[in-house]
Amino acid sequence: MTELSLHGLTKRFGSFTAVDGVSIDIPDGSFVCLLGPSGCGKTTLLRLLAGLEEPSAGRISVDGEDVTGTPAHLRGFGMVFQSLALFPHLTVAENVAYPLSIRGTPRDECRRRADELLSLVQLEGMGGRRIHQLSGGQRQRVAIARGLAIEPRLFLLDEPLSALDANLREHMQVELRQLQQRLGVTTVVVTHDQKEALTMADIVIVMDKGRVQQVGAPMEVYRDPANAFVAGFIGTSNLLPCELGEGEITVSGRRIALDPGDRVKARPGEAVLSVRPEDIRLSADGLPGKISFVRDLGESVQVLVEHEGHEITALYAPGARPEVAVGETVGVEFVPGTRVVLPA
Amino acid sequence: MSRKLQAAYILVILAALAAPIVVVAGVSLNAEQALLFPPPEMSLRWYGALFSSPDWLVPLRNSLVIAAVSALLAVLVALPLALHVWSRGGLLSRALYTLGVAPFMLPPVISALGFLVFWVTIGMYGQMAATIVSHGVFLVTLPVVTLSLGLGAMDPALVEAARTMGATRGQVMRTVILPLLLPYIVSGYAFAFVLSLNEYIIAYMVAGFTVETLPIKIFNSLRYGYTPIMAVVAVLFVALAVAVFGLIGRFGNLPRLLGAERVEER
Amino acid sequence: MSARADRPTPGWLAAIPAAWLAVFFLVPFAIMLGVSFAHRVPGGFYEPGFELDSYARFLSPFFGRILLTSVALSAGAAAICVALAFPFTVILARMGGRAQTLVLVALLAVLSLSEVIIGFSLSTLLSKTAGVGNFFAWLGLIEESRAYTPSLFALMTGLCYLALPYAVLVLYPPVSRLDPELGEAARIMGATPLRAFWTVTVPMLRAPLFGAAILVFVFTLGVYLLPQVLGQPAHWTLSVHITDQAIFQSNLPFAAAMAVLLLLVSLAMVGITLLLGRAR
Ligand SMILES: Nc1ncnc2c1ncn2[C@@H]1O[C@H](COP(=O)(O)OP(=O)(O)O)[C@@H](O)[C@H]1O
Numbered sequence: 001m002t003e004l005s006l007h008g009l010t011k012r013f014g015s016f017t018a019v020d021g022v023s024i025d026i027p028d029g030s031f032v033c034l035l036g037p038s039g040c041g042k043t044t045l046l047r048l049l050a051g052l053e054e055p056s057a058g059r060i061s062v063d064g065e066d067v068t069g070t071p072a073h074l075r076g077f078g079m080v081f082q083s084l085a086l087f088p089h090l091t092v093a094e095n096v097a098y099p100l101s102i103r104g105t106p107r108d109e110c111r112r113r114a115d116e117l118l119s120l121v122q123l124e125g126m127g128g129r130r131i132h133q134l135s136g137g138q139r140q141r142v143a144i145a146r147g148l149a150i151e152p153r154l155f156l157l158d159e160p161l162s163a164l165d166a167n168l169r170e171h172m173q174v175e176l177r178q179l180q181q182r183l184g185v186t187t188v189v190v191t192h193d194q195k196e197a198l199t200m201a202d203i204v205i206v207m208d209k210g211r212v213q214q215v216g217a218p219m220e221v222y223r224d225p226a227n228a229f230v231a232g233f234i235g236t237s238n239l240l241p242c243e244l245g246e247g248e249i250t251v252s253g254r255r256i257a258l259d260p261g262d263r264v265k266a267r268p269g270e271a272v273l274s275v276r277p278e279d280i281r282l283s284a285d286g287l288p289g290k291i292s293f294v295r296d297l298g299e300s301v302q303v304l305v306e307h308e309g310h311e312i313t314a315l316y317a318p319g320a321r322p323e324v325a326v327g328e329t330v331g332v333e334f335v336p337g338t339r340v341v342l343p344a
Numbered sequence: 345m346s347r348k349l350q351a352a353y354i355l356v357i358l359a360a361l362a363a364p365i366v367v368v369a370g371v372s373l374n375a376e377q378a379l380l381f382p383p384p385e386m387s388l389r390w391y392g393a394l395f396s397s398p399d400w401l402v403p404l405r406n407s408l409v410i411a412a413v414s415a416l417l418a419v420l421v422a423l424p425l426a427l428h429v430w431s432r433g434g435l436l437s438r439a440l441y442t443l444g445v446a447p448f449m450l451p452p453v454i455s456a457l458g459f460l461v462f463w464v465t466i467g468m469y470g471q472m473a474a475t476i477v478s479h480g481v482f483l484v485t486l487p488v489v490t491l492s493l494g495l496g497a498m499d500p501a502l503v504e505a506a507r508t509m510g511a512t513r514g515q516v517m518r519t520v521i522l523p524l525l526l527p528y529i530v531s532g533y534a535f536a537f538v539l540s541l542n543e544y545i546i547a548y549m550v551a552g553f554t555v556e557t558l559p560i561k562i563f564n565s566l567r568y569g570y571t572p573i574m575a576v577v578a579v580l581f582v583a584l585a586v587a588v589f590g591l592i593g594r595f596g597n598l599p600r601l602l603g604a605e606r607v608e609e610r
Numbered sequence: 611m612s613a614r615a616d617r618p619t620p621g622w623l624a625a626i627p628a629a630w631l632a633v634f635f636l637v638p639f640a641i642m643l644g645v646s647f648a649h650r651v652p653g654g655f656y657e658p659g660f661e662l663d664s665y666a667r668f669l670s671p672f673f674g675r676i677l678l679t680s681v682a683l684s685a686g687a688a689a690i691c692v693a694l695a696f697p698f699t700v701i702l703a704r705m706g707g708r709a710q711t712l713v714l715v716a717l718l719a720v721l722s723l724s725e726v727i728i729g730f731s732l733s734t735l736l737s738k739t740a741g742v743g744n745f746f747a748w749l750g751l752i753e754e755s756r757a758y759t760p761s762l763f764a765l766m767t768g769l770c771y772l773a774l775p776y777a778v779l780v781l782y783p784p785v786s787r788l789d790p791e792l793g794e795a796a797r798i799m800g801a802t803p804l805r806a807f808w809t810v811t812v813p814m815l816r817a818p819l820f821g822a823a824i825l826v827f828v829f830t831l832g833v834y835l836l837p838q839v840l841g842q843p844a845h846w847t848l849s850v851h852i853t854d855q856a857i858f859q860s861n862l863p864f865a866a867a868m869a870v871l872l873l874l875v876s877l878a879m880v881g882i883t884l885l886l887g888r889a890r
């Protein structure tokens with residue numbers, strides 16, 4: 001069914017390239033998160049998919065049909081805008097049924113379908129309300145219901161949850177994911193929040209400066225970042241410059257033998273060592289460092305260690321809190337099998 | 345300045361603006377044909393006289409017809425202009441916007457003389473249509489400004505959302521843009537209507553001797569001596585303006601319409 | 611602007627207003643310019659031609675006095691109006707939404723009033739039988755009621771009455787957008803309210819204040835009825851003479867030449883405002 005495939009997709013604004021040669025194939029029914037820092041071109045890429053921007057180069061095809069030149073209103077996609085773009089002059093039900101009434105669907109049918117969609121997003125009986133009478137979370141659901149009204153081939157959402165407070169956002173992430181699984185609609189969600197991406201996605205596309213940095217399943221991207229940018233952007237990573245040799249690396253003049261479980265993505269020579277905070281151990285051995293701060297977050301304890309101008313973060317469960325004090329000198333070790341060596 | 349002093353300042357200015365109107369309202373109640381304030385004897389007879397004397401009824405009808413039609417013309421020209429300027433930028437758009445804003449910004453005597461020579465040249469001098477078109481052009485600025493404000497306040501994503509949901513350009517216009525613009529269309533029309541009713545110099549220069557409007561009638565009568573009917577007309581004009589702008593203020597957001605951004609929605 | 615894949619309106623839509631305004635706004639100005647160079651036929655209309663006779667009349671001392679009167683009256687009105695309107699607007703912008711709306715309704719009502727009605731109302735207010743004269747006599751300030759019109763004072767009052775609402779409405783957007791926290795910050799740093807006003811509010815609004823003054827200036831330049839109702843013949847402005855020449859002296863070329871001059875003065879003023887706005 002819906003296979004989405006982008007080929008060399010590029011968008012320039014004047015001399016500035018916002019989306020730079022994006023080529024991806026996305027299988028039918030996937031939940032895709034476009035993840036990247038603000039300004040990296042996520043919205044632009046989504047708007048290219050929707051037909052709201054014309055690509056400077058490249059092709060978009062859905063189910064093998066080239067839609068690159070198809071105007072937005074003929075693509076048959078659903079979209080949820082960052083501002084939601086709900087029509088203030090229409091009721092909730094009229095908003096949800098808008099894509100149907102535009103296509104000349106009879107009034108009764110529109111009403112029936114609106115009720116159906118509203119119950120899908122748990123807003124039964126709210127059809128008669130005006131948009132300004134709804135809470136933020138309810139508006140969110142209306143926008144989602146409206147985007148799904150025509151059973152779109154492709155469902156696009158631009159930072160749909162960013163306006164919600166933290167609790168509601170986490171709740172809606174789960175709800176959106178469950179809804180998508182139930183309907184099986186191929187979905188692309190833009191987000192700059194890596195937790196959100198890891199929670200919802202089948203496939204995460206990490207972008208930076210208009211280019212795709214990595215495509216993969218959430219845990220793949222988290223455990224096995226393709227480069228230093230992805231390692232730094234997804235979760236917290238400790239990044240240290242190192243020298244890659246035969247089966248070993250040299251960090252601050254100290255040799256560390258690599259384990260078969262460690263991942264090496266770099267060529268021999270200058271490289272970057274990436275280790276997650278939970279994979280750092282403090283001991284008497286290892287790289288010498290000085291405790292600069294201990295942050296007790298309740299559910300976990302962060303220990304910051306200063307090593308030759310680099311700040312290294314170690315993460316502990318509350319029960320495993322090490323007996324260290326600020327100013328104390330310790331050794332930093334990396335758990336074998338968790339180390340990733342990336343190109344410099 | 346303390347709060348009291350501030351309130352006093354506002355009230356003094358408003359009182360000064362109201363003073364002539366209060367005196368005129370009092371004068372309009374004179375029982376005799378005299379402009380005395382306070383009136384020695386009160387009566388509403390001059391209000392009746394306005395609506396029964398053909399001398400005044402004809403200008404009243406002229407003024408209403410001219411205002412109603414010229415405001416409509418102004419809106420019909422301003423709407424495509426504002427839509428075009430809003431939907432695309434560039435030098436041409438800016439030139440068009442300047443052209444739309446200019447008529448009301450220049451001293452009206454200049455436009456009045458321009459209209460005079462124009463209508464003389466094409467042989468329509470002295471016709472009501474000439475007054476109507478001239479007012480329509482002169483007042484186009486008001487709906488241009490209100491409509492541009494309205495369009496500027498509209499989230500562009502609304503249009504894009506309608507597009508992604510399958511609406512054609514015409515459907516977007518009909519189901520999204522025009523309904524959202526309606527309050528601004530109405531207030532643009534109201535502004536133009538009220539100002540056309542009150543406009544003197546253009547109406548006078550273009551057709552002053554054949555198509556008498558109320559302001560022209562008042563000015564002409566000023567020369568032959570004062571009657572309280574003039575005061576009656578003045579009172580009615582003030583009342584109409586207060587009613588129209590009061591309604592806009594009641595049902596729309598007047599501070600926003602006049603360019604404020606910090607006033608909360610009610 | 612980005613290259614939107616499609617725009618909400620078709621391009622030909624612009625042709626309607628463009629053609630309409632070209633025919634009914636630009637063409638009249640072009641004809642007027644032509645007429646200003648035409649040859650006057652005394653007692654009749656004019657015949658086409660190109661001569662500078664009408665412009666040559668600007669060089670007379672009589673005309674110089676008219677121009678000076680116009681400019682002096684407008685400059686005076688601009689100064690008074692802005693001085694009154696600025697504190698008014700600052701206070702207005704800090705009021706609650708409902709109170710603001712009420713004041714704005716009052717301002718718009720006054721603004722929309724015809725010059726004729728304002729002239730008539732003020733001449734009534736300043737008259738002997740119905741106006742402040744009565745009131746002052748009643749208070750015992752003066753022995754017997756008297757008229758305060760026609761006079762320079764009455765005319766200036768009329769000009770300010772006419773232009774004050776405009777001045778407030780021009781200042782209103784920039785003043786209301788001014789961040790109130792700036793003044794508060796100045797006060798926390800130790801400035802008295804008046805000092806905060808002079809050292810923070812006024813400098814930030816220098817351009818809008820100047821713009822408002824120019825606007826009132828241009829606006830009152832076009833006033834031509836009040837000088838006849840409230841002023842003496844010595845106070846007749848350029849605008850009065852334009853009407854007089856066009857309608858009563860049937861000298862369209864000279865009227866057109868004066869209108870062109872007025873237009874140039876107005877445009878120059880607007881140009882200066884725009885330049886100042888850009889320089890900021
Ligand atoms: N219409 C436009 N014209 C010019 N530059 C644009 C336009 N839209 C986006 N950009 C630029 O493209 C870059 C990517 O923007 P965007 O896709 O909105 O980023 P994101 O959604 O990832 O935050 C930004 O630097 C932005 O300034």
Ligand SMILES: [Mg+2]
Nearest residue numbers: 042043044159
């Ligand atoms: Mg974005």
